[in-house]
Amino acid sequence: GDSVTQMEGPVTLSEEAFLTINCTYTATGYPSLFWYVQYPGEGLQLLLKATKADDKGSNKGFEATYRKETTSFHLEKGSVQVSDSAVYFCALSKAAGNKLTFGGGTRVLVKP
Amino acid sequence: NAGVTQTPKFQVLKTGQSMTLQCAQDMNHNSMYWYRQDPGMGLRLIYYSASEGTTDKGEVPNGYNVSRLNKREFSLRLESAAPSQTSVYFCASSGRDGWNTEAFFGQGTRLTVV
Numbered sequence: 001g002d003s004v005t006q007m008e009g010p011v012t013l014s015e016e017a018f019l020t021i022n023c024t025y026t027a028t029g030y031p032s033l034f035w036y037v038q039y040p041g042e043g044l045q046l047l048l049k050a051t052k053a054d055d056k057g058s059n060k061g062f063e064a065t066y067r068k069e070t071t072s073f074h075l076e077k078g079s080v081q082v083s084d085s086a087v088y089f090c091a092l093s094k095a096a097g098n099k100l101t102f103g104g105g106t107r108v109l110v111k112p
Numbered sequence: 113n114a115g116v117t118q119t120p121k122f123q124v125l126k127t128g129q130s131m132t133l134q135c136a137q138d139m140n141h142n143s144m145y146w147y148r149q150d151p152g153m154g155l156r157l158i159y160y161s162a163s164e165g166t167t168d169k170g171e172v173p174n175g176y177n178v179s180r181l182n183k184r185e186f187s188l189r190l191e192s193a194a195p196s197q198t199s200v201y202f203c204a205s206s207g208r209d210g211w212n213t214e215a216f217f218g219q220g221t222r223l224t225v226v
Binding site: 004041042043044045046086089091098099100101102103104105112 | 170
């Protein structure tokens, strides 16, 4: 079946450091790819998405590019802030009905 | 601006007790979902409903039942709670049947079964 693998955390960074979270997927066909973010005590919210190969999703300084040749969708941000401390989930959706398959989540802690 | 509302936020059950988690959305979405979140495993789909009156099993449906009461509400029932059902439960909704639309999540219900 479909699956998503992302790097385990926690990832601890200093403010203004570069962040990258690796995500790879296994799926037949052409999934859509997502990054969701979960701030402490809250539900998940969409951070960015890409629906076809070579698409780049971006939002709030975060970027990720859909790489079909490497089945990857790595998340990057050039300069993190304390407010970026959260858990980040990579996910894919393939079937009608928008059912999501999630990775295990990566906790990011940004220190001042 | 409520979005997806879940109740309760916290619950402690004894093994064998039953309970219903409530979920309501005010975005006129057709599709609704129940996920459980466990450490290191991300979120896993329990059940989903593509439209009012229809429900289907997800990845981990055993021990759960659901009801799509109307377009707004989608409840999850544990008939006989087990410690393995200790988890954080999230309800979500999305607006179209396609596979590239945003899902909106509630704040979650933290359930502990002792």
